[in-house]
Amino acid sequence: MNIQFKKGVLELCVLTLLNRKDYYGYELVENISGFIMISEGTIYPLLRRFRSDGYVTTYLEESQEGPPRKYYSLTGKGRDVLIILQEEWESFVNGVNLLLRGVDDDQE
């Protein structure tokens, strides 16, 4: 898979999932991996960024299957960013698809 395509889109994916429920990092990797290739080295720095930007808050919970899990919870600010990113993603894909399909933008 083309690495470059993912730039910025993973933010949208993670925020979208966190808008449904709280996730811990490893769980996000497993979930997103079902749709697009992703590695842990990508998600943890991204989550740290989200926390320092105030998009999420975190809390720890013990696990019976391994080390404690750090859960991420979307904030109001995070939700605002999500909405903007959703719109940007939609109009971006739209623009690209128009270009790929050969629609002539010069006509009116």
Next chain:
Amino acid sequence: MNIQFKKGVLELCVLTLLNRKDYYGYELVENISGFIMISEGTIYPLLRRFRSDGYVTTYLEESQEGPPRKYYSLTGKGRDVLIILQEEWESFVNGVNLLLRGVDDDQE
């Protein structure tokens, strides 16, 4: 517009346009700008990369409206890359959209 979204996609856009006809750099910027934001500082390095990778060949032509134009012509290798990129783009957008729409990947 989110800069990150563009990463890698501009290659696809430029190759797609060059597959229809030869373009000169400035013309590509003007055309693509109709669909997604782009600047000259992006396109010229990309075109240099394409040439050194053998995706395009170039030739000069005089212009009555200014300095000579450097036209870019897609090679067979460039066309092969275009086909791969098209498929990757489609499956990538598909994966992202499934995730965004909340389709449960665990079910079968």
Next chain:
DNA sequence: ATTTAGTACCTTGCATAATAAGGTAGTGTG
């Protein structure tokens, strides 16, 4: 004649983000 605007090319340095590759620890199984 000189300035301005438009066309058309180019480069350098910066910012961003994904990843590979590595590390630390806990739990449970052979």
Next chain:
DNA sequence: CACACTACCTTATTATGCAAGGTACTAAAT
């Protein structure tokens, strides 16, 4: 006790988009 799996994390590398700058040609306006 070694191994696999879960779960967290960091660092260095890589790629690419862009702002900001530059050069040079043509044509119209001052």
